[in-house]
Amino acid sequence: MAYSEKVIDHYENPRNVGKMDDSDLNVGTGMVGAPACGDVMRLQIKVNADGVIEDAKFKTYGCGSAIASSSLLTEWVKGRSLDEATAIKNSDIAEELGLPPVKIHCSVLAEDAIKAAIADVKAKRGA
């Protein structure tokens, strides 16, 4: 299977790889997927007092398209409000990366990851 240039770029130079302190109340963590299915994404966001995502980190176990989807997403969410980040659709990711039909599930997983991270930080802050 041939990969798009954008997938290869994100795969070779992944942006925002890392891990944040989950005990920080301003950090939301979304971990989605399952090893048995061949992909697991962990996406973390740090939200400031204004409700804006000021940093994002990821680690992904999965194919090149899964790695690229999560890497791209960390770039996109930085500087956005939680509501803006919630509006990101998997189809936007798939389109940007030129994912073939068999890899659409990678972009779905990325959307699930950001939604889970946002829900996590909202729950923490609400608590």
Next chain:
Amino acid sequence: MQFPIYLDYSSTSPCDPRVAAKMAECLTLEANFGNPASRSHKFGWKAEEAVENARKQVADLLNCDPREIVWTSGATESDNLAIKGAAHFYSKKGKHIVTSKIEHKAVLDSCRQLEREGFEVTYLDPDSKGIISPERVAAAIRPDTTLVSLMHVNNEIGVINDIEAIGKVTREHGVIFHVDAAQSTGKLPIDMETMQVDLMSLTAHKTYGPKGIGALFVRRKPRVRLEPQMHGGGHERGMRSGTLATHQIVGMGEAFHLAMLEMDADNARILKLRNRLLEGLQDMEEVYVNGDLDHRVAANLNISFNFVEGESLMMALRNLAVSSGSACTSASLEPSYVLRAIGLNDELAHSSLRMTIGRFTTEEEIDYAIEKVKEAVGKLRDLSPLWDMYKDGVDLSKIQWAAH
């Protein structure tokens, strides 16, 4: 070194230049282009002579009679002819077939077709090393069993079945024994005097011959009968009609002749390279060899790098031509059914690489491969949340994952 480095010899091998040279002598007007079935002129006689010479070369590698070799288009056709041909011919005697869960798709799909036609098939489980024991075969045979079909060497994990011992069981029970030997010619000795095999599928292109040509060994004593699957001019004693492809057949003959002459030297050299590769990779953490390492052909290494997904690994190894048991490489969601059947969990199956070494692999290429695989595994583990968790002492099997 030439890139990418070819480490996928079990998928197919290049033609040996000596094979290609012989094939080129059978194509043009000046050369041996005739139809081997033409009885009325010299063109036909010359082509027939070349075909019969090749038949002898193939028979010699198996230590059998050349009259027991039927040309086909490859191992897939041979498997189809053997399984459907024998099952149908002996269907009055019974309609039960025994095979295993880790056979090639050509065998499994032929069996599925027979199931649709009303046959019953038992799919044996291999042990955790990938081996089918003669005892398991014996236990599965019933009064209405007519055929047992098992592979000599598994294509994914390179593990060897004890064909000689299984042949004793099937002969004792009066059951036809078919063996897919696509992965074993030129890699293991095959002797039809000592192996009680009734039908054996062969292919040229995994033994440095051309693609598109294979053969089926059909035993004469005791005689095995088949219903032909390809009808027509009655070639190959009626078992497989179709004009014989002289150049392909000559290529297969030469390839098997070279295999006989050079098998020992090839294997010794290849085993050294395989061991070098394994030693080079084994000093990393969480690396597992899949399948039995001792009962395995020299050419094969199937290895899992835990917490790294196979397709992303192959993406990092663009200068290496290898294959993976990861689902992502097959566009289905299931990882390798062979690795699953030997009891690997999905994670390790998704994390597997198959590297297969051949006649033209060099030590320099192996050293390069070791370096690149290590680099890629290191990089991808740094990216892997599972590796993080493993390092933090989290037991991944205790986590409730949301399957998707």
